[in-house]
Amino acid sequence: MRFSFLILAALAAGCQTHPAQETTATPAPPARQAPAAALRETHWVPRELAGQPVRLPADTREPYLTLRTDGTAEGNGSCNRFRGSFFSEKADELTFSPLISTRMSCAAIETENAFTRALAQSRTYRISGDTLRLFDAANAPVARLEAVYLH
Structure with missing residues (x-):
């Protein structure tokens, strides 16, 4: 009888119930969105022009745009450097004066023309x-441009 009691006691100890564990998944922390880049003094690189992804031939420069705090717009279309003025009187307004540029040709001239056309239409x-x-x-x-942070 003592032997049976020990077996029952051992079985009872092994079958102890544990408190119910939470089955609700812990919510993931909210996705952190990067703060908005500044319009001015940011190196903007075009990634899409007129709904088409920007693709550059090998050995060509990456186009970019920088809007300076003094109202100057400057950059490179891929073949040529350009410069002009931009206007942003209202919170979401952005227009450009005609851009002055060198006139060299290169393998990426179509991309450059699409870029400067997008700026003129903005x-x-x-x-x-x-x-x-x-x-x-x-x-x-x-156009869709991406901020690229230079080191």
Whole structure:
């Protein structure tokens, strides 16, 4: 009988119930969105022009745009450097004066022409994180640029 009691006691100890564990999944922390890049003094690189991804031939320069705090717009279209003025009187407004540029040709001249055309058509903009989107007068997208941070 003592032997049976020990077996029952051992079985009872092994079958102890534990408090019910939570079955609800712990919510994931909210995704952290990068703060919006500044419109001015940021190195903006076009990634899409007129709805098409920017593709550059080998051995060509990456185009970029920098909007300076003094109202100067400057950059490189891939073949040529350009410079002009930009205007942003309202919170979402962005227009450019005609840009002055050198006139050398290169394998990426079509990309350069699409880039400068998008800047000329720009009337408004939106920044979300590291992305700058330019829109024309009809609010159609003309360019998507990405902030690239230089070291």
